[in-house]
Amino acid sequence: xxxxxxxxRALRPGWVMHDAGLDPDPWQTxxxxxxxxxxxxxxxxxxxxxxxxxxKAVETAIFDxxxxxxxxxxxxQSGELFRKAKDIYLxxxxxxxxxxxSARSMELAxxxxxxxxxxxxxxxxxxxxxxxxxxxxxxxxxxxxYHSITPMLAVSRGRLIALTTPYGRRGWxxxxxxxxxxxxxxTKISAHDCPRIDAEWLKAERESVGDWAFRxxxxxxxxxxxxxxxxxxxxxAAIDPDLEPIW
Ligand SMILES: Nc1ncnc2c1ncn2[C@@H]1O[C@H](COP(=O)(O)OP(=O)(O)OP(=O)(O)O)[C@@H](O)[C@H]1O
Ligand SMILES: [Mg+2]
Numbered sequence: 039x040x041x042x043x044x045x046x047r048a049l050r051p052g053w054v055m056h057d058a059g060l061d062p063d064p065w066q067t068x069x070x071x072x073x074x075x076x077x078x079x080x081x082x083x084x085x086x087x088x089x090x091x092x093x094k095a096v097e098t099a100i101f102d103x104x105x106x107x108x109x110x111x112x113x114x115q116s117g118e119l120f121r122k123a124k125d126i127y128l129x130x131x132x133x134x135x136x137x138x139x140s141a142r143s144m145e146l147a148x149x150x151x152x153x154x155x156x157x158x159x160x161x162x163x164x165x166x167x168x169x170x171x172x173x174x175x176x177x178x179x180x181x182x183x184y185h186s187i188t189p190m191l192a193v194s195r196g197r198l199i200a201l202t203t204p205y206g207r208r209g210w211x212x213x214x215x216x217x218x219x220x221x222x223x224x225t226k227i228s229a230h231d232c233p234r235i236d237a238e239w240l241k242a243e244r245e246s247v248g249d250w251a252f253r254x255x256x257x258x259x260x261x262x263x264x265x266x267x268x269x270x271x272x273x274x275a276a277i278d279p280d281l282e283p284i285w
Contacts, residue, residue, distance in 0.1 A: 167194035
């Protein structure tokens with residue numbers, strides 16, 4: 039253990055991203071220093087949400103050894119998040135040695151493990167007591183999968199960070215964001231808040247992808263899913279709460 043090194047890192051908020059060659063945005067630094075147990079990140083495409091939580095995974099693995107799980111609807115997506123974390127880790131000096139690694143996991147000399155999982159309940163149930171769980175593309179993660187994650191955190195008091203663009207006015211993430219109250223810390227970043235996304239480019243993208251996708255993917259608004267033939271507002275407006283059912 040090197041106390042001077044650890045202290046100097048602890049005194050530099052966002053040091054993982056800095057040392058990996060990135061200058062973190064203010065919200066990224068806030069997330070990196072946050073000790074909130076449950077955090078929802080509702081962030082535009084390409085705003086840097088995966089990079090931020092990958093850095094958080096790396097910092098946790100170094101400073102608070104234990105199990106870190108990465109979950110997404112598909113293994114390809116959690117594997118992508120793992121790759122980001124590994125690339126960031128490899129860019130850092132003077133960190134614990136990697137003692138075991140595969141395409142989807144790595145174990146450090148201090149006992150930490152970072153593991154990317156497929157989006158299936160059965161696999162998740164095989165793990166216990168994680169320090170940190172990251173759920174990428176969280177609005178697309180099925181409710182049943184989410185409910186298989188939360189019990190793991192009860193004993194370890196591990197942290198949960200869910201990051202996503204919106205995906206309709208449905209599902210656990212939407213409910214947590216809209217109705218979850220103080221249980222969750224929330225961060226919302228639209229494309230206009232991201233200094234790396236150009237306004238001209240955004241204008242062209244709006245024309246190319248259409249209003250529905252643009253509002254969700256870049257303005258991070260919960261809009262009805264495109265599978266839905268009638269919007270929720272239209273359905274709600276058509277329902278008269280005073281009418282008794284006729285059957
Ligand atoms: N603070 C930063 N400074 C410079 N580049 C950054 C910063 N944060 C993120 N990036 C870069 O921006 C790009 C997008 O980052 P990232 O993949 O983390 O975004 P995302 O929000 O997860 O995107 P997606 O919606 O596609 O999943 C990456 O090339 C990443 O390296
Ligand atoms: Mg991402």
